[in-house]
Amino acid sequence: MDTNQIIQQIQVSGIRRFDEAISDVPNVIKLTVGEPDLPTPEHVKKAGIQAIRDDWTHYSPLMGFSALQRAASQYFHQKYGLNYAPSEIIATVGATEAVATSLLTILNPGDSVLLPTPAYTSYEPIVQMAHANLIPIDTTNTGYKLTPAALQQVIQNHAGKPLKALILNYPTNPTGVTYTQAKLTALLAVIKRANLYVISDEIYSELTYEQPHIAFGTLYPEKTITINGLSKSHAMTGWRLGFIMAPQALINEMKKTHQYLVTSTSSISQAAGIEALTHGLDDGVKMRAIYQERRDYLVKRLSEIGINYVYPTGAFYIFAQVPTDFDGNSWQFATRLAQKAQIAVIPGSSFGASGEGWFRISYAASQSALRESMNRLALWRAQNQEKK
Numbered sequence: 001m002d003t004n005q006i007i008q009q010i011q012v013s014g015i016r017r018f019d020e021a022i023s024d025v026p027n028v029i030k031l032t033v034g035e036p037d038l039p040t041p042e043h044v045k046k047a048g049i050q051a052i053r054d055d056w057t058h059y060s061p062l063m064g065f066s067a068l069q070r071a072a073s074q075y076f077h078q079k080y081g082l083n084y085a086p087s088e089i090i091a092t093v094g095a096t097e098a099v100a101t102s103l104l105t106i107l108n109p110g111d112s113v114l115l116p117t118p119a120y121t122s123y124e125p126i127v128q129m130a131h132a133n134l135i136p137i138d139t140t141n142t143g144y145k146l147t148p149a150a151l152q153q154v155i156q157n158h159a160g161k162p163l164k165a166l167i168l169n170y171p172t173n174p175t176g177v178t179y180t181q182a183k184l185t186a187l188l189a190v191i192k193r194a195n196l197y198v199i200s201d202e203i204y205s206e207l208t209y210e211q212p213h214i215a216f217g218t219l220y221p222e223k224t225i226t227i228n229g230l231s232k233s234h235a236m237t238g239w240r241l242g243f244i245m246a247p248q249a250l251i252n253e254m255k256k257t258h259q260y261l262v263t264s265t266s267s268i269s270q271a272a273g274i275e276a277l278t279h280g281l282d283d284g285v286k287m288r289a290i291y292q293e294r295r296d297y298l299v300k301r302l303s304e305i306g307i308n309y310v311y312p313t314g315a316f317y318i319f320a321q322v323p324t325d326f327d328g329n330s331w332q333f334a335t336r337l338a339q340k341a342q343i344a345v346i347p348g349s350s351f352g353a354s355g356e357g358w359f360r361i362s363y364a365a366s367q368s369a370l371r372e373s374m375n376r377l378a379l380w381r382a383q384n385q386e387k388k
Contacts, residue, residue, distance in 0.1 A: 006128050006129060007129075010125045010128060010129075013121035013122065013350065014350025015032065015033065015121055015346050015350050016033075018032065018331070018334060018344075018346055018347060019032045019033055019344070019346075021335075022338040022339075022344045025339060025342060025344070026342070028338055029342060029343055029344065029365070029372060029376070030344045030365070031344060031345050031361045031362045031363070031365055031369075031373060032344050032345065032362060033362065034232075034315075034316065034362050035362075035364055036231075036235040036287070037365050037366050037369075038235045038287055038364075039235060040234060040235050040236050040272075041234060041235070041280055041283045043275060043279060044234060044236070044272050044280060044283075045272070046275075047271055047272045047276075048239070048268050048269070048271060050271070051267070051271030051272070052268060056267045056268055056271050057267060058267060059263065060091075060264045060267045062255055062258065062259050063087075063089070063090045063091065063251075063264075064089070064090065064091025064265055065267075065270050065271075065274070066086065068091055068270045068273055069086035069089045071273070071277035071278050072084075072086070072091075072245075072277055073085060073089060075278075075281065076245065078281065079205075079281075080205065080213060080214075080218065081215065081218045082215050082217050082218060082226065083218075084226070084245040085248070087248060087251070088245060088246060088251050089244070089245050089251075090251060090254060090258055091264075092229075092241075092242040092243060092244055092262075093240045093262050093265055094229060094231060095201065095203045095227050095228065095229040095231065095242040097242060097261060097262060098227045098242040098243060098244045099122060099126060099199065099201060100261065101254050101257045101258045102199050102227065102244060103123075103130055103165075104129070104130050104257050105250070105254045105256075105257045106165060106197055106250070107127070107130040107164060107165070108132070108162070108164075109130070109132065110131070110133070111132045111133070111163075111164040112132065112133045112135050112158065112161055112162060112163050113127050113132060113133070113135065113164060113165050113166070114151070114154060114163065114165070114166045114167070114196070115134055115137065115166075116137045116145075117137065117138055117139065117352040117354045118139075118140075118144075118175065118319075118348065118358075119136075119169065119172075119351055120169055120173045120174070120351070121350060123167055123169075124352075135154060135158060136353075136354070137150055137151065139354070140354050143177065143310075144172065144175040144177045144310055144319070145177055145179060145183065146187060147186075148186045148187055148189065151166070151187060152190050155190070164197060165197040165198065165199055166196045167198075167201065168199070168200045168201065169201040169203075170200075170201075170202065170314070171204040171205070171207060171213075171312075172204075173204070173315055174317050174346070174348070174351050174360040175312065175317065175319040176295075176311075176312025176313065176314055176316075176318060177310060177312065177313060177314070178208055178314040179214065180211060180214070181219075184219060188219050188220055191220065192220070195223075197224075197225060198216055198220060198223060198224045198225070199225045200215070200216040200217065200224055200226050201227040202216070202226060202227060202228050203228055203229055203231065203232055203242070204232050204314055204315040205233070206233035206284035206285075206288060207232060207233075207284070207287075207288050207314055207316060208288075208313065208314040209288070209292050209313055209314060210313050211313065217245065223247075225245070225246045225250065226244070226246065227244060227245075228242065228243050228245070229241055229243055230276055230277075232315075233283065233284035233287070234284060234287075235287065236269075236272070239272055239273070240266065240269060241266070241270065241272075241273045291316045291363065291364070294316070294365075295312060295318070297370060297371075297374075298318055298361065298363055298370060298374070299312075299318065301374040302318070302320060304378070305374070305377055305378045305381055306323075306381065307320050307321065307323065307377075307381075308321040309321065316362060316363050316364045317361065317362055318361045318363065319348070319355075319358050319359075319360055319361075320358060320360075321358050322357050322358060322359060323381070329347075329356060329357075330347035330355070330357060330359055331347040333347070334347040337359075337377075337380070340380060341376045341377060342376060343373045343376055345359045345361050345362075
């Protein structure tokens, strides 16, 4: 096929491929995609509707409406102590475009990017599109968190190579773990010695349970590219509104990448975003309480059923271990679970080789769906164990 060879090698993400593969299973309960079941807050929806009535239907400035930039600057300062001027913020088509714009701007062909794994599926393909290299750092033996020792070892192993950036995503998809300020500060010492950029994907920042979220840009403002958005904090996935926040010199370059990728973000979504950032400061707090209740229910039920898991302190995922008595890989397990128990989860292999043997449960689903899925899982496990 006479098309781009890099694109030929890239696949649609394992999350989407598996979700589509089991969509026709009758009566299946989907705990797959990270899609909040909660509605966008009413006041935000009304702002979007009003924007249509007021004919906010034309191009916005490339970086977004100045009112949105100001609102984002104030919101992220009030929430997390970040100090980005409005001119240092670009409104993007979701956090995914923010990641793509960031990587395509800073990477030269042959550069290398460090990524703790298991990890969300979008990072590696974008690195490949930039003709750069991804270096995974397996975190399975360190509680699914990157440690200074592991980071230092990988840097030493690649001495002499053009190491450009570290991608940090926390709270983390797929494991739900996050980092304390002490852990981040310890990592920072190693990062500074290596003079790395940090692309800090904090899209789940509002969904932290036992501790406050620490924004990496407050620790390392000079070389941190902060990624955030409203998809998770305000249940606005379909509005596609994210943000890049970075030092002005970087933003000036990213503006060009952003322009040629998408021109500008939806004007109507930006109007809703202004409302969410200005009058929806606590919208995410209310949602977090609901997700935390669901998390607490799931970890209790999984423990009773005998399924091991990584205890999540953020996001809305649980990373659970494929039972040791199952004869097959994580994709086969998830397929069997969908076909036999009508429960859809995501195979751990979708998040890289280090995710094999595990599966991800999304609890961005209704409480009734979670209860029924756990009842089905308990019954399926009991039936299988009786056969052995």
